[in-house]
Amino acid sequence: MTAKAPNRTGGHSLRTRLLLLLFGVVVLTAAVQAFVAYRTSLDQTIEIFDYQMEQMALSLRKGLPIGGYLANSFKDDTDTSFEFLILVTDAKGKTLFQSSPSANLPLNAEPGFSRYEADGKNYRLFSLQSGDQLIQVAQDRSGRRGLARKLALKAVSPIVVMVPLLIFLVWWVVSASLAPADRVRRQLSLRRADELTEVDEEGLPAEIFPLVHELNLLLDRVRNAFAAQKNFIADAAHELRSPLSALKLQVEGLRRATDASAREVAITRLASGIDRATRLVEQLLVLARQQTGPVDLAVKEPVHLAAMVQSIVGDLWESAHARRIDIGLVEAQDGVIMGQNDALNILVRNLLDNAIKYTPEGGTVNVSVVQDADSVRLTVEDSGPGVPLADRARLFDRFYRIAGPQQGVSGSGLGLAIVKTIADMHAAKLHVDQSQSLGGFRVTTTFELHSQDYGVGRSGP
C-alpha cells in the first residue's frame, strides 16, 4: 500500500480525509469512554468505601471486638493512609474503643457521613448513634481517593490499549477500500498521451464505478474524435493529391504538346484542373472554418431564408441555364430563422450547386421554402438519377462520393459535409429521399423555430 499521495495542485485526498476523520472519531470516542469509565469507576469505588464504613459501624453496634484492634480488611502493612479509624464512645464521651492512637475523632459530628480535618489530613467520617453509644468510623480521604483512582485507571486501561488497535484497523480498512481507486489512478498515470483505451472496470466498488464508467465513455468519445480527426487528415491528404496529380500531368501534357490544337486542349484541361483544385481548397477552408470557428451565439441574426434562396437561385441561374437546366422556386414563404447569415448562404449554395451538378442536361431543379407552425423547411429536389438507399447514410460524410451514373462529375466530396456541419450548427435536421415530383434526389432541411436561440423570429401578422 503506497501511502504517498500524488502531487496535486488542488483538491484533497479522500483517503487522508477519511483517515483523519475516523482517527478523530476513534480518539474522541475513546477519550469520552475513558472519561466516563474513569468517573464511574471512581464514584463506585468511593461508594463501596462508604458502604464498607457504614457496615463496619453497624457491625460494631452488636458489641465491641474483644481485645485489640479491628481487623482492617483494606489495610496493608506499609500503607497507613488507608487505615480505618474507629472510635466508640458512650453517652458521656468516654472512649469505649479506639482503633489506633491517631483515631481522635470529633465527637460533635452529625450522624451519617461528614468530613473533618485533623493533623493536616482530610477525613471522611461516618457517625452512628446506637443506644447510648456513638460509633464513628473515619478514613483518610486522599488515601481512599488514591486507591479509587488506581482502580479507575485499571478500568480505563483496556480502552487506551484499544485506541492504537482501532486506528490501525481503520487505516487498514480505508486503504483496502480505496485500493481500487488507487489502481485506477495508477493505470491512468502509466499511460502514454495517445493511449485512450478503457480503464479496467473489474471489481470496482459501487461508489467509483459510475465515475470510472463515465471516464471510459469520455475516453471512448475522445478516441472517436481523434480517429475522426485522423481520418479527416488522411482523407484531406488523399483528396488534395488527386487534383495536384491532375495538375502535374496537365502541365506535362502542355509541355509536350506538339501543335497548336494539342496545346489548346492542354490549356483547357489545365484551366479546369486549376478550377477543381481551387474549389477543393475553398471547400476545405469553409469546412475547417465552420467546424472550428467559435459557436458565437451573438453572431446569430434573423435570416430571411426565402429571400436568400431567391438571390442564390438568381446567381446560379446562368450556370444552370448553360446546361439547359430549369431551376426555379416553386414556393417561397417568408420564413425567418435565427442563424448565421454567411453560413446559411453557404448551405443553400452548396445544396443548389449539388443539384445542378448531378442533374443531367435538360433537367429540372425545384427549390421551396415552406413555413408552418414551428418550423421552416427548405427543400431542394432535382430530376437527376437520385441517390441509392445504400449511399444515403454516408452521403454527408466528408469525401464520400457515390459510384454509378454520376461518374465524370468532379466534386470535392465536401459539399454535403459542409451542409451537414452548418445544419448541425443551426440544430437543423437534414432529410434525404427521392423527389415525388421530379424523381431525382430530394434533400429537406428543417429549421425548428422553437429551438432557435432568442426565441421565435417570425414575421408577418
Added chain:
Amino acid sequence: MRLLLVEDDPMIGESVLDLLRADGYAVDWVKDGEMADATLDTESYDLVLLDLGLPNRDGLAVLRRLRARKDRTPVLIATARDALEQRVHGLDVGADDYIIKPYEIDELLARIRALIRRASGRAEPVYEHLGVSIDPVTREVVVNGQPVTLMAREWAILEQLLARPGVVLSRKQLEDKLYSWKDEVSSNAVEVYIHGLRKKLGAHLIQNVRGVGYTVPKVGA
C-alpha cells in the same frame, strides 16, 4: 506495348492516357474496379497502371484477383495512399512497384520501362541482338554502328520481337500490342510495318514463320 490504365479520376485519366500514348504505348482506360477486373480477365497487357481508390471494387481487390488467376502481368500501383503500411501492403498483395501521386510523368515512364524490361527477363536497359541495338528510353536504333530512324509503330514491333528473341509472335499478338480498343486496325498493317523494318534493318533480322508469325532468331543465320 499495351498498357491498361485503371483510374477513376477523369482529369488524371485523360492526361495520363495522352502522355502514355504520346510515348508510343497502346493504352486502354477503365474507370472502375469491376471493369478493370473484367478487362484483365479477358485481355492481356504488358503492364497495368493501377489506382487503388476505385468505385465498385478497390484496386487491391482487383490486384488480388489478378494474382489469384496466376496472371503475372506487371502491376504498377499509382495512388495517393502514401502510408508506409499501405505501400508495403500493396507490394505484398502482388504489385511490382508503387508510385505515389502526385508523381513526375518521367518517373512514371521510367518505372513502366523498368517493369516491362524485367518482365521480359532482362536487366540491361539497351537491347542488343544480332548487330541491332535499341534503347527504349531514347528510342535510338543502331544497326552495325549506323543510327536508323523508325516510325513509332515500326519501333513498337521491333521492341516486341527483340524483347524475346526466339519467340514467335503471331500477327494477332503483334496487333494487340500495337493498338488499343479505339484504334482502327487495317488488315495488313503488321505486314506493312514488318516490310518497312526489313528494308531499314536488313532482311535477316526478322524472320517469317509461315502460318505462325514473326520472330527474331536467337542465333543469326
